[in-house]
């Protein structure tokens with residue numbers, strides 16, 4: 001791997017008696033789509049929260065393009081280029097789609113510029129036509145795209161997507177995967193958490209599997225799909241690729 005855009009080393013996080021992350025290390029290449037899989041409670045969202053500055057790790061280093069992120073506030077980390085979507089798509093229901101996306105743009109722009117940029121982001125995700133719709137009236141696939149647009153409005157180098165496909169049917173998932181691939185072709189690096197294994201195997205260049213806060217495996221989708229511990233811990237013995 002040429003110089004990684006993100007380098008995580010020895011990351012650990014404890015909540016009281018629970019070791020939620022234990023000595024997690026991995027690198028992410030520029031414009032890579034990296035998947036993070038693991039059973040419920042494995043520590044996936046905690047990993048994202050530590051990367052994005054919502055939690056402070058107890059130990060370990062996180063370097064984004066050579067800059068240390070540990071101890072920085074989330075808006076500083078977003079300013080440096082790492083932005084996370086939220087698992088339960090928390091949009092302001094009473095506000096328009098445009099205003100929801102505009103909020104992300106305020107990180108770097110004044111209101112007028114952020115509005116224009118928000119429209120551009122909505123175009124990128126194919127939702128320019130519903131910019132004035134109230135966010136509370138959106139379908140699940142629209143909400144997922146608005147959440148991606150809001151993250152894009154911060155102009156990230158790395159986008160962390162936390163289960164944005166959770167409520168989508170097969171066709172909607174395929175469409176969102178196509179969007180993620182397009183964003184990568186435009187230069188974005190993406191780290192994805194999803195439970196849907198087929199989608200992850202199809203979408204990701206590389207996958208890390210975690211279980212009980214520890215990294216269990218790391219490799220190509222094909223390697224992960226046949227890794228004995230991953231199969232036992234997560235995929236189920238019946239899974240075969």
Ligand SMILES: Nc1ncnc2c1ncn2[C@@H]1O[C@H](COP(=O)(O)OP(=O)(O)OP(=O)(O)O)[C@@H](O)[C@H]1O
Nearest residue numbers: 015016018020038039040041042043044045046047
């Ligand atoms: N703020 C917190 N305080 C205490 N415990 C927490 C906190 N956040 C997460 N945990 C615990 O840490 C463990 C890892 O949780 P996390 O949400 O990271 O798992 P996950 O892999 O994202 O799960 P899921 O697939 O269900 O979203 C769980 O046991 C969870 O209950």
